Amino acid sequence: MSALTLKNVYKAFGDTEVLKDISIEVEQGEFVVFVGPSGCGKSTLLRVIAGLEEATAGEVHIDGKLVNTVPPSKRGIAMVFQSYALYPHLNVANNMSLALKQEGVSKAEIAERVQEASRMLQLDDYLKRFPSELSGGQRQRVAIGRAVVRQPKLFLLDEPLSNLDAALRVSTRLEIASLHKQLDATMIYVTHDQTEAMTLADKIVVLRDGRVEQVGSPMELYNKPANKFVAGFLGSPAMNFLPASLLKDGDTRVIGLRPEYIYLDENGPLSAKVQHVEQLGGDTNVIAMVGEHMVTVRLFGQHAIAPNQQLTLGFDPATLHYFDE
Template identity: 70%
Template sequence: MTALTLTNVNKSFGNVHVLRDINLEVEDGEFVVFVGPSGCGKSTLLRVIAGLEDVSSGEVSIGGEIVNTTPPSKRGIAMVFQSYALYPHLNVRNNMTLALKQEKQSKQVIDQRVAEATRMLNLEDYLDRYPSELSGGQRQRVAIGRAIVRHPKLFLFDEPLSNLDAALRMNTRLEIANLHQQLKTSMIYVTHDQSEAMTLADKIVVLRAGRVEQIGSPMELYNNPVNQFVAGFLGSPAMNFMPANLVSEGDARTLGVRPEDLFLSDQGQLKASVQHVEQLGGDTNVIAKVQDQQITARLFGQHEIKPGAELSFGIAEGKSFYFDKDGARLRG
């Protein structure tokens, strides 16, 4: 069953066209991530799905039912915000149960769902605490628990990890991935962090300026980007771009090579001057200049390379990407 279908969805604020002809299907149980730079429309699209913004044209269907005029509370969705949005005067238990009480659920159902959610999120010891007594990671888990107890058809996450430090982001990301495995419920997750997108998603939707650039699995987008924008957005360190005439002739304007596909070679086509070296233990990132273009090479293991060194890099066979003057991918 299809959990969500968007058909030719457009959204404008006055004369500003924010979303342009969005078409998307989210299958039952699928984890879909919206990713793109700030201002690309990903959070607006999530709010349109939730019913917090009206569509200007097109259709939003949840569970096979068109919900364009259905209020948010009746759409069968639960949303987790970046800001947690917890009630400061309510303890954890009451924050999690408030929506269920408003739905007039029985005490038995409420207790059962809270017990289930707190077990999944390891919140049993915090039910009587108030938000001010919790860490950022604990508050975010409460916000997720508040969504879980509603047993929604669709979970919506709006940059839920942005307020956490790096270690907590990784831990909470794992918790969300584990929750998805346990709940088997469709989830849509908005982020500007391509690492979150790559590690969480069954399917990634890359947005730019209100349009869908490409939809596919993380590895489909990583290995077969349709254009230079998608190629450069996914991957860390990012794909290197340089003039195509450094290595070939033809219609290509730009050559793209991922950092891990460069290797040291005395006969390498790319002559580089080292600017900086990042020793990461298991890997070494070499930042260098090829003519006037900065590139990054990701070398496996430890390498004693110093700034100012002159090196030659080869490109792994079959790992070159070529783009035309408009940024479109050229095959071959």
């Protein structure tokens, strides 16, 4: 039985359609990431699943049951928001246990669940602290712990790492991945960060303008993007797009070429003038112009390349992607 099924879901605010014919299947235990640019509808879709927004049309099924008219508290879901939404007057233990107390769970079971979640999230030393005494990463772990103790059928996470600095994002991302494995839980995770999507997901749903562009595993989407939008959205640095006519084969389509598949080649087909060089230590990113078209080249290691230098570039034709209109 699927953990979540969306059938032809639409959502409109007045005359503005935000979600357009969304159909998605999420299996038990899957980690599914909704990804797309700001305004694509991913957070609205999560809120429709949670019951915080009512679908204008279509069906939402959780654990095999139609839940369109079921209130959020009865859907068997737990949500982690971008803002931590912790009660400032309650310590960590009480923030994590409040929902269980409201549901009438026994004191002994509450203590057991809080202890287990605290162990998983390494919060044992902070249970008596208040939110004001915690770092941003610790607060986010408490918010995740509050969801864990409820033992929901479905975890919904709405950009939970966006308020954290770069180092904390990486460490908390690892904690969420580890938690998913420990709990064997079904998780829906919303982000605009394609790195989070690629590193966390079993399955990625790419959204644009309220529609699903493609669904698949991270490597399926990376290696076989359905269209130019998906190809350009996943991957860092982003895929290069050039007219196929540059290859002098008379083709009118657009070619896509990932930066890591381009290399320095004295006999290569592309002549480029360097605009800018990003020395990253382990990698060197070279931004160059091929005629009127900007191209990013990702070279492994350190390279003594300077602006205005002329380069000749090659690539394996097998790595090309072709896109028509």
